[in-house]
Amino acid sequence: ASGPGSRLERPGSSWAEEHGCSPACQSFVASAQPRAPSGERPSLHMPQKDTMRRVVRQSKFRHVFGQAVKNDQCYDDIRVSRVTWDSSFCAVNPRFVAIIIEASGGGAFLVLPLHKTGRIDKSYPTVCGHTGPVLDIDWCPHNDQVIASGSEDCTVMVWQIPENGLTLSLTEPVVILEGHSKRVGIVAWHPTARNVLLSAGCDNAIIIWNVGTGEALINLDDMHSDMIYNVSWNRNGSLICTASKDKKVRVIDPRKQEIIAEKEKAHEGARPMRAIFLADGNVFTTGFSRMSERQLALWNPKNMEEPIALHEMDTSNGVLLPFYDPDTSIIYLCGKGDSSIRYFEITDESPYVHYLNTFSSKEPQRGMGYMPKRGLDVNKCEIARFFKLHERKCEPIIMTVPRKSDLFQDDLYPDTAGPEAALEAEEWFEGRNADPILISLKHGYIPGKNRDLKVVKKNILDSKPTANKKCDLISVPKKTADMAGVQNEAKLDEILKEIKSIKDTICNQDERISKLEQQMAKIAA
Numbered sequence: 001a002s003g004p005g006s007r008l009e010r011p012g013s014s015w016a017e018e019h020g021c022s023p024a025c026q027s028f029v030a031s032a033q034p035r036a037p038s039g040e041r042p043s044l045h046m047p048q049k050d051t052m053r054r055v056v057r058q059s060k061f062r063h064v065f066g067q068a069v070k071n072d073q074c075y076d077d078i079r080v081s082r083v084t085w086d087s088s089f090c091a092v093n094p095r096f097v098a099i100i101i102e103a104s105g106g107g108a109f110l111v112l113p114l115h116k117t118g119r120i121d122k123s124y125p126t127v128c129g130h131t132g133p134v135l136d137i138d139w140c141p142h143n144d145q146v147i148a149s150g151s152e153d154c155t156v157m158v159w160q161i162p163e164n165g166l167t168l169s170l171t172e173p174v175v176i177l178e179g180h181s182k183r184v185g186i187v188a189w190h191p192t193a194r195n196v197l198l199s200a201g202c203d204n205a206i207i208i209w210n211v212g213t214g215e216a217l218i219n220l221d222d223m224h225s226d227m228i229y230n231v232s233w234n235r236n237g238s239l240i241c242t243a244s245k246d247k248k249v250r251v252i253d254p255r256k257q258e259i260i261a262e263k264e265k266a267h268e269g270a271r272p273m274r275a276i277f278l279a280d281g282n283v284f285t286t287g288f289s290r291m292s293e294r295q296l297a298l299w300n301p302k303n304m305e306e307p308i309a310l311h312e313m314d315t316s317n318g319v320l321l322p323f324y325d326p327d328t329s330i331i332y333l334c335g336k337g338d339s340s341i342r343y344f345e346i347t348d349e350s351p352y353v354h355y356l357n358t359f360s361s362k363e364p365q366r367g368m369g370y371m372p373k374r375g376l377d378v379n380k381c382e383i384a385r386f387f388k389l390h391e392r393k394c395e396p397i398i399m400t401v402p403r404k405s406d407l408f409q410d411d412l413y414p415d416t417a418g419p420e421a422a423l424e425a426e427e428w429f430e431g432r433n434a435d436p437i438l439i440s441l442k443h444g445y446i447p448g449k450n451r452d453l454k455v456v457k458k459n460i461l462d463s464k465p466t467a468n469k470k471c472d473l474i475s476v477p478k479k480t481a482d483m484a485g486v487q488n489e490a491k492l493d494e495i496l497k498e499i500k501s502i503k504d505t506i507c508n509q510d511e512r513i514s515k516l517e518q519q520m521a522k523i524a525a
């Protein structure tokens with residue numbers, strides 16, 4: 001057998017069985033794939049378990065622990081979406097928690113001010129402008145009142161939420177971005193450039209929009225031959241990486257429209273993968289082995305031949321959603337349908353991916369939101385906050401580093417990405433890059449006033465396109481939409497012909513049946 005999945009040896013017991021084990025032992029389980037010169041089959045030299053146990057790696061995150069908030073701090077009576085799509089269904093920022101919900105006759109999501117805990121009334125207003133289920137939502141990192149949504153109705157919509165939340169349902173987006181010819185399952189804002197939004201659809205295309213003008217400026221429609229599972233921007237937004245159903249992980253320069261690195265069969269199993277960029281430029285992936293074991297791996301885009309590390313976890317079948325904190329280099333893995341969150345520290349020392357601990361609870365998670373760093377309570381040494389979606393509620397889970405001191409712990413809170421955009425959209429499209437503008441959390445984060453999102457449309461009709469709800473509209477610069485339109489029409493013709501021929505057949509058979517019935521009646525009589 002070949003491929004990374006089959007090369008990994010590990011102790012016989014499963015991750016779950018190892019649960020009670022010491023952290024040192026756990027990082028033994030998560031042992032790494034040594035780098036090997038290409039061509040040479042890497043072999044894994046497993047030290048004796050005993051010697052491993054004596055090596056206790058120092059980490060200030062060793063004792064990070066998770067805790068669910070009390071019942072009255074949850075958001076209750078929420079009908080979390082049941083749509084079959086592996087997105088997180090929940091997006092959070094320091095003001096609001098947004099949750100995709102079940103809605104009749106279209107798609108909707110809730111936007112609740114963070115303090116609006118307790119029972120959410122059925123009549124609570126929603127964001128409900130899509131005509132099909134909402135599949136993914138993402139808060140703008142540069143404006144806590146702006147959120148994007150992608151939907152089965154093939155559109156992306158960008159919404160402005162009033163300062164204190166919704167008092168009426170919101171049906172009018174600030175802008176509708178049309179260009180995909182199939183459902184849009186992924187939306188992701190650029191980390192450092194204002195008003196740059198990426199979307200990926202089941203048409204296997206990635207479109208990058210200037211939301212400020214409503215234009216689709218980059219259309220990567222010939223890079224993926226199969227469904228795109230996940231897209232992630234790198235730290236300064238110069239590159240994206242994708243995981244797709246063809247089992248490839250690609251690193252793409254979107255402005256040059258070039259694939260600069262790729263790995264076939266990053267994980268050999270057929271089930272969904274995830275790929276995210278880490279701050280140092282490496283790519284972290286989750287996926288499945290051929291034997292359907294869940295795996296995680298670390299890759300250097302400069303040499304994707306072999307992974308830097310490859311670990312096997314267990315045989316559950318929920319997709320592992322990774323949530324990454326670039327400040328602490330911790331990755332939290334939330335399996336869809338699991339009831340636990342496992343977390344790992346990534347370092348540049350073998351085995352590179354170090355298991356830290358597991359937060360376990362009883363109820364499985366339907367989805368998960370992740371608070372940006374600036375939304376955390378630094379006075380309590382909170383280093384991550386999750387918003388776990390149950391079937392009918394959303395439960396915050398707080399991750400804390402146990403410390404006795406009341407003073408600000410600057411080693412836990414290096415300056416972190418603030419809400420200010422480092423670039424304007426035009427600058428980014430012209431080729432500039434910039435890291436996030438950092439802020440100190442020393443005195444906590446005080447949300448500033450957000451300016452309204454202004455969309456000055458170029459090249460697209462001022463009035464909202466309403467009559468033509470097809471997916472081949474207006475603002476796509478390339479010919480793709482037209483092409484898709486033509487193809488769709490051809491398909492439609494084909495289907496209509498088929499329906500006609502079926503109808504004819506049915507008519508003929510009806511006639512035959514009634515004739516036979518008459519004959520039967522005669523015979524009987």
Ligand SMILES: *[C@@H]1O[C@H](CO)[C@@H](O)[C@H](O)[C@H]1NC(C)=O
Binds near residue numbers: 186187229323
């Ligand atoms: C990629 O997957 C991670 C983990 O599920 C998620 O946090 C992120 O939002 C995803 N990105 C996109 C664009 O879907």
Ligand SMILES: *[C@@H]1O[C@H](CO)[C@@H](O)[C@H](O)[C@H]1NC(C)=O
Binds near residue numbers: 234236237239280281
């Ligand atoms: C942005 O990131 C890329 C990839 O890590 C790097 O090569 C480039 O130098 C960075 N640019 C800036 C301006 O930081």
